Amino acid sequence: MSEVRLAAEQRTEFGKGAARRTRRAGKIPAVLYGHGSDPKHLALPALEFARVVREHGQNAVLTLDIESSTELALTKTVTTHPIKNYIEHVDLLLVQRGEKVTVEVPIVLTGDAAAATLLTQDLTTVQVEADALNIPEQVEFSIAGLAAGTQVHASDLTLPAGTTLVTDGDAMVLAVNAAPTAAELDGDTGEATESEATEEG
CATH class of the missing domain: 2.40.240.10 (Ribosomal Protein L25; Chain P)
Incomplete structure (x- = not known):
């Protein structure tokens, strides 16, 4: 910077x-x-x-x-x-000059996870320690092709040289879950229709 x-x-x-x-x-x-x-x-x-x-x-x-x-x-x-x-x-x-400072830096996600998945992001920033004159503007993480069931923690982020993670490494950054199918989304509607049909019968 x-x-x-x-x-x-x-x-x-x-x-x-x-x-x-x-x-x-x-x-x-x-x-x-x-x-x-x-x-x-x-x-x-x-x-x-x-x-x-x-x-x-x-x-x-x-x-x-x-x-x-x-x-x-x-x-x-x-x-x-x-x-x-x-x-x-x-x-x-x-x-x-040369002093280390602790700051919050935004997490920027790039790419797209695998098809038929839903992404849940728990952390949008991460706390790091860096040289006052070399603070990263952001931390990028690629989600390209990540499959359902994948979990990313703070310790999985790649930080620039000279930058140290302060946020707990076990903190959840994001999780990739399987997206509900069309049948699952329509399930409630289908059950209601069947119930109504029974009452009419």
Whole structure:
């Protein structure tokens, strides 16, 4: 995952009113914390940050230009308005080059399982530990040709070099089951029809 550079401003006003003013100015209220340092209250450029999340995902690593200093930060939490869908607030975690971080990464399934099967996916993300500057954007798993009865656990996922699984390896990711036949799906209807025929007779 590539680093993205953003210019950030220190915030001196706090509270809901100040946050609204920050958003009206086209910026997003953010807090940068970690490594035992005092939290820094920042304002991020809204359009640029939204583009970063869209292109790099919510685990984006940012190089923040804050006045005369530069900080490396991992996007930890992005809070979005439930109705209007704009970013309300961002929590950023201070990181250092070479530091390992624990993040959640989406599981992306590719291919199609065998015919006449149904797929049940229990996990859509997996927790991993990776270098802060080499966080995988996703973990891919091919379900091509998987037969009914197949179960895939977290330990079956192939992770990029340097990435370690944190999620319990026994956790179920997905199961492939036999799809019900047309006769099984019509079974209830058939029984009802037979019952009705008996009553009519």
